[in-house]
Amino acid sequence: MERFDTVVVGAGMAGLTCARMLMDAGRRVVVLEARERVGGRMCTDRTGGFPVDLGASWIHGIRESALWALVEALQIPTREFTVGSFQVGGRPMEHFDASGRRMDAQASARWAADVEAVDRDLAEVIARSSPGDSYLDVTERALEASGLPPERILEIREFFRHRVEEQCGAWIGDLDAHGLDEDAIDGDEVIFPRGYDELPRRIGAGVDVRFAHTVHAVGRTPDGWTVRADAGSFTAKDVVITVPLGVLQSRAIEFDPPLPRPASDSISRLGMGVFNKVFMQFPERFWEEGTCVIRALGAAGERWHSWYDVSVISGIPTLLTFAAGPLGRHLQTLSDAEVVADSVRALRALYGERVAEPIASWVTRWGDDPHARGSYSHLPIGASHEDHDALAGPFDGGLRFAGEATWGREPATVGGAYESGHRAAESILGRPVDRAAFAAAIVAREREAAR
Ligand SMILES: Cc1cc2nc3c(=O)[nH]c(=O)nc-3n(C[C@H](O)[C@H](O)[C@H](O)COP(=O)(O)OP(=O)(O)OC[C@H]3O[C@@H](n4cnc5c(N)ncnc54)[C@H](O)[C@@H]3O)c2cc1C
Secondary structure, three states: OEEEEEEEEOOOHHHHHHHHHHHHOOOOEEEEOOOOOOOOOOOEEOOOOOOEEOOOOOEOOOOOOHHHHHHHHOOOOOEEOOOOOOOOOOOOEEEEOOOOOEOOHHHHHHHHHHHHHHHHHHHHHHHOOOOOOEHHHHHHHHHHHHOOOHHHHHHHHHHHHHHHHHHHOOOOOOEEOOOOOOOOOOOOOEEOOOOOOHHHHHHHOOOOEEOOOOEEEEEEEOOEEEEEEOOEEEEEEEEEEOOOHHHHHOOOOEEEOOOOHHHHHHHHHOEEEOEEEEEEEOOOOOOOOOOOEEEEOHHHHOOOOEEEEOHHHHOOOEEEEEEEHHHHHHHOOOOHHHHHHHHHHHHHHHHHHHOOOOOEEEEOOHHHOOOOOOOEEEOEOOOOHHHHHHOOOOEOOOEEEOOHHHOOOOOOOHHHHHHHHHHHHHHHHOOOOOHHHHHHHHHHHHHHHHO
16 A cells, blocks of 8 residues: 555546645645546546536636746736626626517626625625525515516526526525625636636646546544555655535545544535536627627526637637536536527527537536536525635544535635635645745746646
């Protein structure tokens, strides 16, 4: 059995960050990864000759972001695209009203102002909410108090529902009233024209990652831990588990002794949402040049409601749309062709026969992926942001968790995964790890390798 200082389980953003920081400090580290690639939920498909980000695409807000500082230090090119957090306006959007008619600029502006006004009141309603209140409860209270006419309320209600589905992958009635508290976006958002997986690949270069090593048991020993994967067993003083919350909830990994209460309570209280992507490429653009988002409101957007123009990545007219929450789970039972046809039908209801058959498409199924079992974590009714951080540990004997679900300030993001990996490394080393030096070391190693 091979012995290391630390075994890290999972080669996503959290696991690779932690492993690399420990290695930089001279520790012997191995990363056990179930898949045949690094990056986990950062997954770029290049089979078409251009990158298609099937998992994460955005940095949601670059102001005072540690992740953005890393991306800048590594000189990874990005593109401003501040529409990734279900904004109501701010960038060019084509809106369609509940009957599927294109809204003019004035109607769009009035709609955006309606949402912003109710959103402001919503913050106060949430602050006054009681334990057990759902996000549906608080949005209904804010809508009722708004005094707006019923048809305008319908469109805002639909918007709130879809915002929860996109941001949390959950049904609005299942999300805690505080489930979007941490969802503020600071500064612009950016996407990655070369593919987001460049980041984990560069962090992970030179890290001892054992692929096709699905871990199924983690057991305490007198001097540390034994980690059993289907392709071998490893021992170490410390172990860091970075598998997604959905994998922990499925009990695919057996812990001996069983996990302590704070960890097992967090795992059962937190929720794992489903958020899937559908990319469609068209022979010609049927939407206006410069439009960032096409959005259908109210009844017109009940199923499919938002399409994002990401043509800039491939140079081919491309729309990205999302199926999340209950619809996302349902669509996983259909074939790719059925999913695409359904979304195209919705576009034709807005643009008519100008919408040609897509020439290529990509459909994800993160909820069915055995190594993700969902897309990202959220707060079901009764859970709190403390549940995220309570999962991190350290627990008796040097067991730690990292990953987006363990970072309460910014869960469900690449940024949260990065911060959590950094926290786990600092906790093991017992001292701060300088992030600028971490980034500089990556660049220095790359220069050395290129010589
Ligand atoms: C469709 C989609 C879109 C998203 N969009 C964004 C976005 O735009 N911006 C953003 O910031 N975030 C986004 N996210 C969330 C973001 O991708 C994640 O928060 C982040 O990548 C999680 O990193 P992680 O290291 O915590 O987990 P992961 O990346 O999931 O890494 C965990 C690793 O553990 C491995 N593993 C699982 N089980 C085992 C096992 N038993 N044994 C060994 N290895 C195992 C997995 O294969 C995986 O590689 C998106 C996610 C999805 C699914």
